[in-house]
Amino acid sequence: MANLRDVARRAGVDPSTASRVLRGDPTQQVRPETRERILSAARELAYRPNALARGLRTRRTDTIGLIIPSLDNLGFADVTHGIQAEAAAAGRLVMVVDAGAAAAPGGDPEGVAAAAYERLIGDGRLDGLIVAFATLDDRQVARLAAQGVPLVLVNRRTIGVHGSVVVDDARGIGLAVEHLAGLGHRRIGLVGLDADTDTARRRVKGYRTAMAAAGLPVEERWSAADEPTVEGGRRAADRLLAGPRRNRPTGLVVASLMSAVGVLAALRDAGIRVPEQLSVVAFNDHPFADHTAPPLTTVRMPNRRMGEEAVRMLVAALQGAPVGDVVVPEPPELVTRRSTAPPPG
Amino acid sequence: MANLRDVARRAGVDPSTASRVLRGDPTQQVRPETRERILSAARELAYRPNALARGLRTRRTDTIGLIIPSLDNLGFADVTHGIQAEAAAAGRLVMVVDAGAAAAPGGDPEGVAAAAYERLIGDGRLDGLIVAFATLDDRQVARLAAQGVPLVLVNRRTIGVHGSVVVDDARGIGLAVEHLAGLGHRRIGLVGLDADTDTARRRVKGYRTAMAAAGLPVEERWSAADEPTVEGGRRAADRLLAGPRRNRPTGLVVASLMSAVGVLAALRDAGIRVPEQLSVVAFNDHPFADHTAPPLTTVRMPNRRMGEEAVRMLVAALQGAPVGDVVVPEPPELVTRRSTAPPPG
DNA sequence: CTGAAAGCGCTTACAG
DNA sequence: CTGAAAGCGCTTACAG
Numbered sequence A, B: 001m002a003n004l005r006d007v008a009r010r011a012g013v014d015p016s017t018a019s020r021v022l023r024g025d026p027t028q029q030v031r032p033e034t035r036e037r038i039l040s041a042a043r044e045l046a047y048r049p050n051a052l053a054r055g056l057r058t059r060r061t062d063t064i065g066l067i068i069p070s071l072d073n074l075g076f077a078d079v080t081h082g083i084q085a086e087a088a089a090a091g092r093l094v095m096v097v098d099a100g101a102a103a104a105p106g107g108d109p110e111g112v113a114a115a116a117y118e119r120l121i122g123d124g125r126l127d128g129l130i131v132a133f134a135t136l137d138d139r140q141v142a143r144l145a146a147q148g149v150p151l152v153l154v155n156r157r158t159i160g161v162h163g164s165v166v167v168d169d170a171r172g173i174g175l176a177v178e179h180l181a182g183l184g185h186r187r188i189g190l191v192g193l194d195a196d197t198d199t200a201r202r203r204v205k206g207y208r209t210a211m212a213a214a215g216l217p218v219e220e221r222w223s224a225a226d227e228p229t230v231e232g233g234r235r236a237a238d239r240l241l242a243g244p245r246r247n248r249p250t251g252l253v254v255a256s257l258m259s260a261v262g263v264l265a266a267l268r269d270a271g272i273r274v275p276e277q278l279s280v281v282a283f284n285d286h287p288f289a290d291h292t293a294p295p296l297t298t299v300r301m302p303n304r305r306m307g308e309e310a311v312r313m314l315v316a317a318l319q320g321a322p323v324g325d326v327v328v329p330e331p332p333e334l335v336t337r338r339s340t341a342p343p344p345g
Numbered sequence C, D: 001c002t003g004a005a006a007g008c009g010c011t012t013a014c015a016g
Helices: A005-010 A015-023 A032-044 A051-058 A073-087 A108-125 A138-146 A169-182 A198-213 A230-242 A257-269 A303-318 B004-010 B015-023 B031-043 B050-056 B074-089 B109-123 B136-146 B169-182 B198-213 B228-242 B257-269 B301-319
Strands: A063-068 A094-097 A127-130 A151-154 A164-166 A190-193 A220-225 A249-256 A279-283 A299-302 A323-327 A333-335 B062-067 B093-098 B126-131 B151-154 B164-166 B189-190 B220-223 B251-254 B281-284 B296-298 B325-327 B333-335
Touching: A005 A032, A005 A073, A005 A138, A015 A032, A032 A190, A032 B109, A032 B301, A051 B050, A063 A073, A063 A108, A063 A303, A073 A094, A073 A257, A073 A303, A094 A198, A094 B093, A108 B050, A127 A138, A127 A303, A138 A151, A151 A303, A164 A303, A169 A190, A169 A198, A169 A299, A190 A230, A190 A257, A220 B189, A220 B281, A230 A257, A230 B136, A230 B281, A249 A257, A257 A279, A303 B126, A303 B198, A303 B251, B062 B109, B062 B164, B062 B301, B074 B093, B074 B257, B074 B301, B126 B136, B126 B301, B136 B151, B151 B296, B151 B301, B169 B189, B169 B251, B169 B281, B169 B333, B189 B198, B189 B228, B189 B257, B198 B333, B220 B228, B251 B257, B257 B281, B301 B333
Parallel strands: A063 A094, A063 A127, A127 A151, A151 A164, A164 A323, A190 A220, A190 A249, A249 A279, A279 A299, B062 B093, B062 B126, B126 B151, B151 B164, B164 B325, B189 B220, B189 B251, B251 B281, B281 B296
Antiparallel strands: A299 A333, B296 B333
16 A cells, blocks of 8 residues: 555655645645646555554544443434534544443443543544443543543533533423323323433433422332333333332333333233323434334434534534533424323223 | 653663563563563553554554444344454454444435545554445445455355355245244245345345245245335335235235334334234344334344354454355244234135 | 664654 | 655564
8 A cells, every 4th residue: 555655756756745735734835736746646546644653643533432331222323323423524433332232241331431441542542532421430431531531421411520412301301291291190200210320310300390390299200220221111110010009100201212112011011001001201212112012202302413512522622622511402302102191080 | 641661761671671561572581570660660650552653563453344334223233232242352443334324414325435444444544344234336345355455244245255254144034934834824925125235135035945945936026125224114015005905915024124114114004904914024133123013023143143253254364364255153043023923814 | 681773654843 | 845854652673
């Protein structure tokens, strides 16, 4: 593969001149004919600058890292799409670390994420990092940030760490509560997230606020597993069903799409009809919600925007702009499908 | 951030000596006390070798690229898992190019894939490439291979390109046909893949072979869209429903999981009950098949193994081993759920 | 057992 | 307008 010296030789110039032309250096004046010679030499040799050499010299790799607990979380798919698209638009490569997939069977995704960080960041391969790990321990996030690596949090915040993009979780949960209340439900439960993170807390808070605003009593809260998974949702629903039958909620807001699918499955197994006996709304949308049994009513959060915004913020930060803590302004939207109806009786 | 010189200085040795110790160079003898000094200097300084410098020097980056049409194809999720897990186990980073996500809205994923290839490979950031792009044009694949980049194809083959891992597609489709035939179906249709690729062809061939073996007539084949998507499946089913009512198949084998979901949706919209009036089997499995309406009977292909195998082959190739064209030996498995039953009447 | 030198392929002041 | 030099941080023959 041809390198810069080859191009320069063929064009009869010094490598430094070739470099200036090929990089489009705006401060340098180069005679048009020289530039032409260099350009065609490069073309003829199919020259591609070596990213390693360039990165070593410039300390920029035009690559950003994305640390994510699992690519399998459908509620989060749009975030990834937004990140990928915006990165491509900004000419950045993205290196994805799917902690769940990379962890050994039965292994520890957080450990993997941490190790991946160590490797990627310490390595010098990355200009910066997007951390989309809502369940990652705050201290771990703080440690990453402390290393001085440009870092943007997505879908979470941590005290002390600046640079984050979130959606209005409270408003989203609120929409779900309002929807159920509007249908006439009075006993509305929340299947939340166990993790003690800002994101989980904001969803719970949104639930409380909306319930209060609707003049409804805050029902006992059944928490899903630490991870927003189908299994977590299933267990949460099983716990709910094992409880006393009276005063059981007639409507459930589930704080993650994956858990909602598990809730649906548990209810089906228990012979409880949705929505006739119990209504279910999921936080976060995905095309698959059209195809569950029954199709799930969801709150669509502006997740794609969240992903795009995170890339924009990181790229800006790499260029010296101050990072902020933004809430994506695009409002959540209720997507009404078949899993919600007026309460029984 | 500390570099090798810092470590060497602190340990009172030459950088070359520090390098030998830190890399665990087995050919070199180093006095235990020297090695200890170096090791603790590195520890104290939290030294991390710069991957760019090392890669520039050694021409190895321990990173492999993965080009994939879309991370959203649930039928393919296990392939990605296998790749990620095996790469992590082999100490390799993986750079994923999700062509669908990176393409501009309405843009051309194949173009994106090609451009990404150009950039990544020409760049020197990658040691090799896994191409999991069943619909990518054969010529494009051939061109990639011709560049001399170590490359392994996953889930596809191309004449002239050596190094591939596939599953036994024909056997998988055969299992589906046998399942339906065993239930008593005689008119079994195939919703195939449009793409003119080896993979699509092997699935069609599996269908013909299995039908012949069961003594059944080969039904007209309704092709799905080029891409294995929900929409493609929906359109294919609509086309089927628009045809003459008599001789309509009572059982359908759908050559991709995503299309099968679309088929289910179209049938539901048309008021056709599954499985009472029409049975559906999907090629490829995913936990979500438990949650569709109705839950989908599928053929589980050894996709995870396929992904793992691809990484192993690529890593071996990078160490000089010859590449082969392997079919994953693990047999496909029928996962019986609710979308199949004996034919009506 | 360890050091000094060269070089991977770039970019960027510095000259002229 | 263009060239020569230095250096990014490593590794690896080559000496001794």
